[in-house]
Amino acid sequence: MNKKAVIFDMDGVIIDSEPLWQTAQIESLAQFGVTITRQECEQLTMGKRIDDIAKTWCDKYPLGIDPSDLETMILTRLCDCISVEGEPMAGVYRALDFFIERGMRVALATSSNHVVIKAVFDRLKLWDKFSIICSAEDEINGKPHPDVYLSAAKALFVEPDECLVIEDSFTGLTAATRANMVTYLVSPAYQEQKFEIANRRFENLNQVVDALS
Structure with a gap:
C-alpha cells in the first residue's frame, strides 16, 4: 500500500445498516398507505443522502407531506433500529x-x-x-x-x-x-x-x- x-x-x-435503512423507509411510507419493497429501496435510494431519499419517494408517490417531514420520520426510525439491532x-x-x-x-x-x-x-x-x-x-x-x-x-x-x-x-x-x-x-x-x-x-x-x- x-x-x-x-x-x-x-x-x-x-x-x-442497509436492511435497517430499508425497514425505516418501508415503515415510514406505510403510514401513508404506500407499499415499497426492499428491492426498490436498493435500486432507488441506496448510498444517497436522506434529503435525496425523501425527495425520491415524495416525487414518486403523492404522500401529501413535505420531504423534510419524511426525512425526520425515516431518520427517527433508523436510529431506533441501529441502537437496538445494529451489527x-x-x-x-x-x-x-x-x-x-x-x-x-x-x-x-x-x-x-x-x-x-x-x-x-x-x-x-x-x-x-x-x-x-x-x-x-x-x-x-x-x-x-x-x-x-x-x-x-x-x-x-x-x-x-x-x-x-x-x-x-x-x-x-x-x-x-x-x-x-x-x-x-x-x-x-x-x-x-x-x-x-x-x-x-x-x-x-x-x-x-x-x-x-
Missing part, C-alpha cells in the same frame, strides 16, 4: 486496526447525517478509530458527487490520489472515482457488472486485509 489514508463509507461497509460488518475491527497499525490515517465519508453517525459510533464503539468524520449532510451535493470525499482528503491534509476508499454502493464508488481516489468495492454482490468501475472488488473486509497483508 502506497496510500497515506483510507476513507470508509459507513452504511454497508462499517455497519450492516458491524464482517472484518470491520480487523480492517481498522490493520490500517491504523500501518500508520495510515482513517476517515469516514458517509451520506448519512450526523445523528445517524452518532447512533452507529455509539452502538459499535468506534469513536477512537477515526481521525476524521465527514458527512454529506454538510455538503452542497451528496454522493454521487465527490464533495464529501474531497472534504475528507482536505481534512486529512492529503491529496485525493493518496487516498484509498472502501465503498459498497455504485453511488459511492462513482463519488470516490470522481474524486480521483482508488476504490475498493466491498459487497456480497461484488461480482455484479456495475461494480467494474472499482479498482478492486471483495466480498468482505476480511478479504481486503488478507489481500493487503
